[in-house]
Amino acid sequence: MTVTVDASRCIACGMCAYAAPEVFRIVGRTSTVIAQPEGKAPKVRDAANGCPVNAIRVS
Ligand code: SF4
Structure with a gap:
């Protein structure tokens, strides 16, 4: 599984x-995959x- 966030x-x-929280962290004004x-x-x-904005992609 690969996860990305469209900043x-x-x-x-x-x-x-x-x-x-083991995968995502808010850094500045966007979520980051850590x-x-x-x-x-x-x-x-x-x-x-x-x-809410459909920004997370899982493949
Ligand atoms: S908008 Fe989506 S990607 Fe951004 S912090 Fe909220 S749930 Fe996470």
Whole structure:
């Protein structure tokens, strides 16, 4: 699984960093992927599905 955040869309709401702090961190005014998740990482999929601006891509 590879996770990316589209910084041009992110509004830094913090939801993803709250849901999966081992993967996402708010740096400045955008969420940053600090580590790729291991395994199926359902929390990361939840974060992607819950992002209000659809900025998180999981592949
Ligand atoms: S949930 Fe989406 S908008 Fe909110 S901080 Fe994460 S990537 Fe940015």
